[in-house]
Amino acid sequence: MSGAAALEAFRRHGGRLAAAAAAFPAAPQPWIDLSTGINPRPYPAPAASRMARARLPDPEALRALEAAAAAFFGAPAGRVTAVPGSEAAIRLLPDLLGARRVAIAPDTYGGHAEAWRAAGAEVVRRPEAAEAWVVANPNNPDGRTTDTGELLASAALRWTIVDEAFVETAPQLSAAAYAGGRLVVLRSFGKFFGLAGLRLGFVVADEDVTARLRARLGDWPISADAIAAGLAAYADTAWADRTGQRLAHGAARLDGLLTRAGLAVVGGTPLFRLARAPDAGAVFLRLARAGVLCRPFEDPQLLRFGLPGRPAEWARIAAALSGDLP
Amino acid sequence: MSGAAALEAFRRHGGRLAAAAAAFPAAPQPWIDLSTGINPRPYPAPAASRMARARLPDPEALRALEAAAAAFFGAPAGRVTAVPGSEAAIRLLPDLLGARRVAIAPDTYGGHAEAWRAAGAEVVRRPEAAEAWVVANPNNPDGRTTDTGELLASAALRWTIVDEAFVETAPQLSAAAYAGGRLVVLRSFGKFFGLAGLRLGFVVADEDVTARLRARLGDWPISADAIAAGLAAYADTAWADRTGQRLAHGAARLDGLLTRAGLAVVGGTPLFRLARAPDAGAVFLRLARAGVLCRPFEDPQLLRFGLPGRPAEWARIAAALSGDLP
Numbered sequence: 001m002s003g004a005a006a007l008e009a010f011r012r013h014g015g016r017l018a019a020a021a022a023a024f025p026a027a028p029q030p031w032i033d034l035s036t037g038i039n040p041r042p043y044p045a046p047a048a049s050r051m052a053r054a055r056l057p058d059p060e061a062l063r064a065l066e067a068a069a070a071a072f073f074g075a076p077a078g079r080v081t082a083v084p085g086s087e088a089a090i091r092l093l094p095d096l097l098g099a100r101r102v103a104i105a106p107d108t109y110g111g112h113a114e115a116w117r118a119a120g121a122e123v124v125r126r127p128e129a130a131e132a133w134v135v136a137n138p139n140n141p142d143g144r145t146t147d148t149g150e151l152l153a154s155a156a157l158r159w160t161i162v163d164e165a166f167v168e169t170a171p172q173l174s175a176a177a178y179a180g181g182r183l184v185v186l187r188s189f190g191k192f193f194g195l196a197g198l199r200l201g202f203v204v205a206d207e208d209v210t211a212r213l214r215a216r217l218g219d220w221p222i223s224a225d226a227i228a229a230g231l232a233a234y235a236d237t238a239w240a241d242r243t244g245q246r247l248a249h250g251a252a253r254l255d256g257l258l259t260r261a262g263l264a265v266v267g268g269t270p271l272f273r274l275a276r277a278p279d280a281g282a283v284f285l286r287l288a289r290a291g292v293l294c295r296p297f298e299d300p301q302l303l304r305f306g307l308p309g310r311p312a313e314w315a316r317i318a319a320a321l322s323g324d325l326p
Numbered sequence: 327m328s329g330a331a332a333l334e335a336f337r338r339h340g341g342r343l344a345a346a347a348a349a350f351p352a353a354p355q356p357w358i359d360l361s362t363g364i365n366p367r368p369y370p371a372p373a374a375s376r377m378a379r380a381r382l383p384d385p386e387a388l389r390a391l392e393a394a395a396a397a398f399f400g401a402p403a404g405r406v407t408a409v410p411g412s413e414a415a416i417r418l419l420p421d422l423l424g425a426r427r428v429a430i431a432p433d434t435y436g437g438h439a440e441a442w443r444a445a446g447a448e449v450v451r452r453p454e455a456a457e458a459w460v461v462a463n464p465n466n467p468d469g470r471t472t473d474t475g476e477l478l479a480s481a482a483l484r485w486t487i488v489d490e491a492f493v494e495t496a497p498q499l500s501a502a503a504y505a506g507g508r509l510v511v512l513r514s515f516g517k518f519f520g521l522a523g524l525r526l527g528f529v530v531a532d533e534d535v536t537a538r539l540r541a542r543l544g545d546w547p548i549s550a551d552a553i554a555a556g557l558a559a560y561a562d563t564a565w566a567d568r569t570g571q572r573l574a575h576g577a578a579r580l581d582g583l584l585t586r587a588g589l590a591v592v593g594g595t596p597l598f599r600l601a602r603a604p605d606a607g608a609v610f611l612r613l614a615r616a617g618v619l620c621r622p623f624e625d626p627q628l629l630r631f632g633l634p635g636r637p638a639e640w641a642r643i644a645a646a647l648s649g650d651l652p
Contacts, residue, residue, distance in 0.1 A: 013545060018386035033381065042380045047373055053523040053551075054368045055359065056516075060344035084410040084525065087544035095421050111544060118541035190382075197379040197550030199410065215444035218413035218437060219339060223549050224523030225379075 006288065007281055007296050010035065012110065014295045014306075015196075020288065027291035032313045033306070034287075035295040037140065037166060037272035039247065040309030042194030043239060045229035052224035059219060065230045066202070072234040073176040073187060075204045081213050082222050082230070086165055086188040086201030087111060092216055093184065094119035096209065097159050099132035105146075108136045109163065132159035137173055138166055141274045141297070141304045142267035148175050155183035168192035169244055169270040179204035189226070191271060192243070193233045200226040247271060250307040253314075258305065261321035266302075273305045283321075290320035332614065333607055333622050336361065338436065340621045340632075341522075346614065353617035358639045359632070360613075361621040363466060363492060363598035365573065366635030368520030369565060371555035378550035385545060391556045392528070398560040399502040399513060401530045407539050408548050408556070412491055412514040412527030413437060418542055419510065420445035422535065423485050425458035431472075434462045435489065458485035463499055464492055467600045467623065467630045468593035474501050481509035494518035495570055495596040505530035515552070517597060518569070519559045526552040573597060576633040579640075584631065587647035592628075599631045609647075616646035 006023045010016060014035030021031060052061075062082060070080040083089045094102070094116045101122045104112050112134045113123050127133035133154050137146045146162075152175070154160040165188040167174045179185040185204040190196030200222055203213055233239070247270035254273055255265045263275035263283065277283055280301045287294055295304040308314045332349045336342060340361030347357060388408060396406040409415045420428070420442045428442045429450050438460045439449050453459035459480050463472045472488075478501070480486040491514040493500045505511040511530040516522030526548055529539055559565070573596035580599055581591045589601035589609065603609055606627045613620055621630040634640045 015382040016384060016386075017381075018384045036382060038381065040380070042376075048523060050368075054366070054520050055343075055364065056341040056362060056522045057525075058342060058344045060342075084414070084548070085544070085546055087546055088410070091542050091544045114541070115544075118538070194380050196382045196546075197374060199383075199546060199549045212444070215440070216417050218411070218417045218441075220411055220413055220522075220525060222410070223525045223551065225549065225551050 004281075007284055010293070011296050011298060014293075014304075017293060020293045024288045024291070027289055028316075029291065032292045032308060032316060034308065034317070035293040035304075035306065036196070037269070037304075037306050038191050038196050039194035039243065039271060040307055040313075041243075041246070043229070043233045043236070045193070045195060045232055048224035048228040052228065055224070056220050057222070057224050057227055061227050062222070065227050068231055068234040069187070069202050072237075073174065073202070073204060075176040075179060075185070079179055079204050079206065079210060081203045081205070081210050081217070082226075083201045083203060083217065084222050084226070085190070085199040086163070086186045089186050089201055089203045090163070091115045091118070092213065093161060094121055096212055096216060097132060097184075099130070099159050101130045102132040102134060103127040103130035104134045105136065105139065107139070107142060109140050109165070112163070127154060127158065130158060132161060134161045134163065136163040136165065137175070138170060138269050140166060141272065141295070141302070143269045143274065144267065145170070145173055148173075148178065151175050151183065152178060155181060158182060159184065161186065165191055166269045166271055168240065169247055176204045180206040184209060189230055189233070192240075193229070195229055198223065198226045198229055200230055244270070247307065254305060254307060257318050257321055263303070268304070271307065275303050275305065276301050277303070286323065287317070287320050290316060292317055292320055330607075333610055336619070337622050337624060340619075340630075343619060346619045350614045350617070353615055354642075355617065358618045358634060358642060360634065360643070361619045361630075361632065362522070363595070363630075363632050364517050364522050365520035365569065365597060366633055366639075367569075367572070369555070369559045369562070371519070371521060371558055374550035374554040378554065381550070382546050383548070383550050383553055387553050388548070391553050394557055394560040395513070395528050398563075399500065399528070399530060401502040401505060401511070405505055405530050405532060405536060407529045407531070407536050407543070408552075409527045409529060409543065410548050410552070411516070411525040412489070412512045415512050415527055415529045416489070417441045417444070418539065419487060420447055422538055422542060423458060423510075425456070425485050427456045428458040428460060429453040429456035430460045431462065431465065433465070433468060435466050435491070438489070453480060453484065456484060458487060460487045460489065462489040462491065463501070464496060464595050466492060467598065467621070467628070469595045469600065470593065471496070471499055474499075474504065477501050477509065478504060481507060484508060485510065487512065491517055492595045492597055494566065495573055502530045506532040510535060515556055515559070518566075519555070521555055524549065524552045524555055526556055570596070573633065580631060580633060583644050583647055589629070594630075597633065601629050601631065602627050603629070612649065613643075613646050616642060618643055618646050
C-alpha cells in the first residue's frame with residue numbers, strides 16, 4: 001500500500017489496528033494505538049459472574065446501573081438510559097427525534113453526520129435553519145467547548161444533542177443536569193474508564209424521549225459485563241479523581257514530545273491532543289513504520305494523538321517522533 | 327404481593343429473578359430460573375482479553391465473527407450482521423423495513439408486536455393483508471414449526487421475518503440459507519450457547535437490508551466479549567452436537583417430571599417445554615414458593631419451563647412439582 005493510500009484508510013475512524021498491521025507489515029509488534037481518545041489505563045472492572053453471563057440481564061440490575069450513572073453525571077434519576085455504546089444512541093436518535101434538517105457543529109466526530117444522513121435527514125451548517133443541533137462538548141478532535149447557556153438557549157428552539165463523550169476530564173462543562181425538553185445529552189463509558197470494548201453509553205433525556213428510546217432498545221440493551229463494570233466504576237469517585245489528574249499529567253507530557261518534534265499542539269482534551277504540522281502525512285507514516293497508529297484527518301496538516309500507557313510505549317513514541325529509530 | 331398479582335408480574339418476560347425474590351421473600355436461595363429457554367449449561371467461552379476489553383472492537387474481528395456465524399448457519403457470507411442481541415434486531419426492523427401493516431403469527435414472543443406497535447405499525451392477524459409477516463420458527467412457546475417452502479412463498483409477496491431464536495436444536499428448519507430479497511432471518515447466540523448476558527444475535531438478509539442495518543448500528547455494535555465467545559462457539563461444532571443430544575435428553579426427563587405432576591406437555595423445543603394444567607396458577611405459586619421461577623402466560627392454564635442445570639436443581643424441582651416440600 002502506498003503511503004497516501006494508507007493514510008486515507010485511517011481517516012474515517014481510529015482504532016483499526018488490524019488494518020494498520022496489514023498496511024505496515026514491517027512495523028514492530030505490538031502496535032501502540034494512539035488513534036482513539038480512550039484512556040490507556042482502564043478501570044480495574046470486575047467481569048460479570050459466570051451466572052450473570054449465562055442469563056438475560058435482570059431489569060433491576062439495569063435500572064441500578066442507570067441510577068449509579070445518573071448520580072455520577074449529576075443528572076435527574078429516571079432520565080438516564082443505558083445503550084450499547086454512545087454510538088448506538090447516535091445512530092438511533094435521528095429516527096427517534098424525527099428532525100429532517102440537522103445542523104452539526106463543524107469539524108467534529110463523523111458518526112453524527114453519517115447517522116443523520118443514513119436516516120434521510122439534510123445536514124446543514126447553521127443551527128438557525130435546523131430542527132436539531134448536534135454539538136460535541138468538549139469537541140473531538142479540537143477540544144473546543146460550548147457554554148451550557150448556549151446549549152439551553154438552543155434547546156428552547158430546537159432539539160439540541162450534546163455529545164459529552166469526553167466530558168469526564170472537565171465535568172463542569174456537562175449539561176447532563178439540565179437534560180430534558182429538547183436537550184438530549186449523550187455520555188460514553190468506555191473512553192474515560194478505558195473499557196471501550198464493553199460497549200456502554202447513556203442517553204440523558206426527558207421522560208418521553210426516554211420511553212421511546214427504551215421501546216427501541218428492548219429490555220436487554222447491554223451486556224452483563226457492561227452492567228458489572230459500570231456499577232463499580234461510577235461508584236468509584238476516588239479512581240475518577242486520580243485518573244483526571246493522571247490524564248492531565250500525561251497530556252502535558254505528550255504535548256512536550258509533540259512540540260519538541262516540531263508539531264504545534266492546537267487543541268484537545270486530556271484524553272487526546274490535536275497537533276498541526278506542515279508534514280503531518282510524513283509524521284503519520286514515520287510513526288506507523290514504528291508501530292504507532294495516530295489519527296489523520298481530511299485536513300492533511302492535522303493529527304490526533306491519544307495518550308500512551310506503559311513506559312515502553314512512551315519511549316517508542318519519543319524515539320519515533322524524534323526520528324531516532326533503529 | 328397477592329398470588330394473582332405475582333403471577334401477573336411475570337407474564338411479560340421471563341428471567342426476572344430479582345422481582346421473583348422480592349415477591350417471594352421466603353423462597354429458598356438461590357432461585358432456579360426456568361422462566362426462559364436459555365441452555366443452563368453454557369458454552370465454556372473465553373472472556374475477551376484485557377486488551378480487547380480496553381479497545382474499540384476492530385472491524386476485522388467483527389467481520390470474522392460474522393463469517394464464522396454464517397458458516398454455522400449455512401448462510402451466504404456477507405449477508406450476516408451481528409447485533410447486540412436478537413432483541414435489538416427485532417426493535418430495529420420495523421423502521422428499517424418500513425412496513426406499516428404487519429401480521430404476526432399468533433401466540434408467539436411478545437417483543438415482535440411491541441416493536442412494530444412502537445414504530446407505529448398496525449398489527450393484523452392474516453399475512454395476506456400485510457406488508458410484512460413475522461414468524462418464530464420453531465415458535466416460542468409452543469414449538470410449532472413452519473416449512474421453508476411456506477416462508478419462501480410468503481417472501482415472494484411481502485417482507486417475511488423469521489425469528490430462529492431456538493432453531494439450533496432443529497437446524498434443518500432454518501431458512502438462513504435462503505435469506506435475501508424480502509426474507510429476513512434472525513438468529514440468537516445466547517439461548518443455545520447459554521450466554522444470554524453477552525447480548526449477541528444476528529440478522530441474515532440481502533445486501534441492501536444489511537447495508538442499511540449496519541448504518542443503524544454503527545461500527546461497534548457488539549462487545550469484545552461477545553466477539554470472543556461467538557468466534558469460539560460457532561467453530562466448535564462438536565460441542566454443538568453434544569449439546570443438542572444433551573438438551574433432548576433433558577427435555578424428555580423434564581417431560582417425565584411434568585407429566586407425573588399432572589401437567590400435560592403440549593409443545594416446546596428441547597430448550598423449553600410448554601405444559602397445560604387446569605390449576606397452572608397454583609403450580610406457578612407452589613414452584614415460586616420453592617424458589618423455582620417458571621413462565622406464566624395470558625392463557626391461565628399454560629406454563630413454560632426451561633431446562634434445569636445441576637442435579638440439585640432437578641431434585642428441588644421434582645420435589646416442588648410433586649408437592650413434596652419441606
